[in-house]
Amino acid sequence: xxxxxxxxxxxxxxxxxxxxxxxxxxxxxxxxxxxxxxxxxxxxxxxxxxxxxxxxxxxxxxxxxxxxxxxxxxxxxxxxxxxxxxxxxxxxxxxxxxxxxxxxxxxxxxxxxxxxxxxxxxxxxxxxxxxxxxxxxxxxxxxxxxxxxxxxxxxxxxxxxxxxxxxxxxxxxxxxxxxxxxxxxxxxxxxxxxxxxxxxxxxxxxxxxxxxxxxxxxxxxxxxxxxxxxxxxxxxxxxxxxxxxxxxxxxxxxxxxxxxxxxxxxxxxxxxxxxx
Ligand SMILES: [Fe+2]
Numbered sequence: 119x120x121x122x123x124x125x126x127x128x129x130x131x132x133x134x135x136x137x138x139x140x141x142x143x144x145x146x147x148x149x150x151x152x153x154x155x156x157x158x159x160x161x162x163x164x165x166x167x168x169x170x171x172x173x174x175x176x177x178x179x180x181x182x183x184x185x186x187x188x189x190x191x192x193x194x195x196x197x198x199x200x201x202x203x204x205x206x207x208x209x210x211x212x213x214x215x216x217x218x219x220x221x222x223x224x225x226x227x228x229x230x231x232x233x234x235x236x237x238x239x240x241x242x243x244x245x246x247x248x249x250x251x252x253x254x255x256x257x258x259x260x261x262x263x264x265x266x267x268x269x270x271x272x273x274x275x276x277x278x279x280x281x282x283x284x285x286x287x288x289x290x291x292x293x294x295x296x297x298x299x300x301x302x303x304x305x306x307x308x309x310x311x312x313x314x315x316x317x318x319x320x321x322x323x324x325x326x327x328x329x330x331x332x333x334x335x336x337x338x339x340x341x342x343x344x345x346x347x348x349x350x351x352x353x354x355x356x357x358x359x360x361x362x363x364x365x366x367x368x369x370x371x372x373x374x375x376x377x378x379x380x381x382x383x384x385x386x387x388x389x390x391x392x393x394x
Contacts, residue, residue: 119198119199120134120136120203131278132276132279132280132364133276133278133360135352135356136358137356138356139262139356140194141355145354148190148194151187152219152377153377154187155187155219156220157220157221160220164218165216166217166219167185168215172188173188194381195214200260203260208385210386211388212386213383213384214382215257215382216380217380220377222272222375224371225372226370228369229368229376230367232277232365233303233304234364234365235256235363236256236288237300237302238251238298238302250291252390253285253288253292253363254389257362257382257383258359258360259361259380260357260381260383261378262380263353263357263376263377264377265375266353266374267376268349269369270344270349270372271369272372272373272374273352273358274358274366274368274369275346275350276358276364277337277340278336278348279333280307280364281360283307283329284361284364285363286324287301289323290319297315299313304337307365308337311330343370346367
């Protein structure tokens with residue numbers, strides 16, 4: 119599905135946009151299922167079976183319509199070779215750990231401000247963290263748009279190469295080389311990088327010695343609302359594939375409701391990097 123050039127782009131920038139990820143006939147069928155099943159984010163109807171157990175539950179409940187719809191949604195993983203993409207992105211064996219879809223209604227509220235996932239906390243930074251995650255415990259997300267999105271209208275925008283900074287932050291905290299302080303929001307992330315010890319550790323760990331400096335420059339004036347230079351147009355059936363460990367946002371769906379279908383992949387535990 120993705121050629122080696124596209125995989126390289128995904129690894130370098132942390133994301134890639136794929137036009138016509140679904141064919142017209144695939145799109146029609148998938149849209150129909152998602153329009154019927156997907157509600158607001160987190161609603162359980164919008165979760166599709168992604169393993170043997172969840173399919174079995176639907177059979178045992180004699181829920182054949184849901185079973186068949188889930189099967190069609192699941193088939194995309196094979197048709198589009200999603201685990202191959204995940205495997206090549208991480209350089210590790212991967213597993214699927216979620217498939218869901220949801221609607222973000224048209225309005226004035228940003229879907230999610232600039233942030234990184236795998237940061238334990240919300241924008242208040244007030245969670246008491248007991249366990250720090252292994253840096254490989256992080257998803258590659260395949261986001262298929264089922265409605266139109268555009269600049270300042272529901273597109274998932276991404277700051278290139280920020281996934282690499284995110285990885286080094288998580289690694290530094292996990293290996294106790296760095297002290298945790300909140301880094302969920304863009305503002306917190308930037309504050310975290312301004313701490314000299316953090317800056318030095320990440321710069322030493324990365325091959326790109328300009329990584330933080332260029333990130334600081336391009337992220338300096340970003341606002342959560344409105345358009346940004348990282349926004350783009352996408353049509354139903356297009357996809358954006360990205361590491362959740364980089365800085366991204368869901369812009370406000372100002373013109374229409376946004377419907378997306380998502381697949382999550384992450385490295386299998388036994389393939390996590392072992393640190394000394
Ligand atoms: Fe996110």
